Amino acid sequence: MKFEVLTIFPEIIECYIKHGVLGKALNKGIVEVKVYNLRDFTSDKHKKVDDYPYGGGAGMVMQIEPFYNAIMHLKADEKPRKLVLLSPQGRKFTQKLAQKFMEESKAMVLICGRYEGIDERVKAFVDEEVSIGDYVLSGGELAALVIIDSVVRLIPGALGDELSAVEDSFMKGFLDYPHYTRPEDFKGMKVPEVLLSGDHKKIALWRKRQALKNTLKNRPDLLKNLSPEDMRILKELC
Numbered sequence: 595m596k597f598e599v600l601t602i603f604p605e606i607i608e609c610y611i612k613h614g615v616l617g618k619a620l621n622k623g624i625v626e627v628k629v630y631n632l633r634d635f636t637s638d639k640h641k642k643v644d645d646y647p648y649g650g651g652a653g654m655v656m657q658i659e660p661f662y663n664a665i666m667h668l669k670a671d672e673k674p675r676k677l678v679l680l681s682p683q684g685r686k687f688t689q690k691l692a693q694k695f696m697e698e699s700k701a702m703v704l705i706c707g708r709y710e711g712i713d714e715r716v717k718a719f720v721d722e723e724v725s726i727g728d729y730v731l732s733g734g735e736l737a738a739l740v741i742i743d744s745v746v747r748l749i750p751g752a753l754g755d756e757l758s759a760v761e762d763s764f765m766k767g768f769l770d771y772p773h774y775t776r777p778e779d780f781k782g783m784k785v786p787e788v789l790l791s792g793d794h795k796k797i798a799l800w801r802k803r804q805a806l807k808n809t810l811k812n813r814p815d816l817l818k819n820l821s822p823e824d825m826r827i828l829k830e831l832c
């Protein structure tokens with residue numbers, strides 16, 4: 595899987611991808627990330643990427659030319675790639691969309707805007723417009739990193755423990771169960787006895803009950819299409 599990121603702050607992307615799961619996946623050659631500075635695709639000596647909005651209003655708007663030049667540069671190799679614009683107006687990014695991107699795209703271009711937005715005409719050159727959530731961000735770089743991180747975790751072999759990709763919350767349709775590790779007693783805060791019991795059946799049931807309890811409390815919207823067994827457990831909790 596190859597990601598090509600268009601941004602005016604390449605260091606934001608380059609710094610993050612060196613660490614953790616992404617760093618390991620890069621070292622394994624499972625994923626490649628190339629970052630392009632939009633300022634390298636400008637034609638003036640000041641490497642200008644924004645200008646005042648037509649029609650007036652506060653802030654600056656990113657100009658189309660650097661985006662267009664960068665996209666044409668990438669497309670010159672005529673290889674297929676999905677072009678995704680990160681934008682507050684985009685469709686909501688979900689685990690399901692991450693799975694779709696991983697399954698359908700060998701290469702993705704993640705286009706990061708900043709300022710008050712980008713020239714609307716850029717959208718004529720992209721395939722999708724995606725938002726990671728309903729909150730104000732300073733730019734698309736964080737959204738691009740969220741997409742890269744969540745898609746890479748789904749690539750077979752990207753994680754040391756394949757199970758953790760399946761165990762990650764949202765994959766199962768509800769939130770994760772609580773996790774504990776040593777020490778067993780921290781200032782009187784003890785690890786639940788069941789986790790020390792060695793009874794894997796009991797532990798699995800406890801974890802499922804806790805996951806459903808957390809989901810019911812914080813994200814009841816996720817509680818759809820439960821199995822009859824999960825529904826039975828949920829009813830016990832209500």
Ligand SMILES: OB(O)c1ccc2cc[nH]c2c1
Nearest residue numbers: 680681682725726733734737
């Ligand atoms: O909601 B988002 O995912 C998002 C994406 C890109 C930009 C650029 C400026 N604010 C943004 C927000």
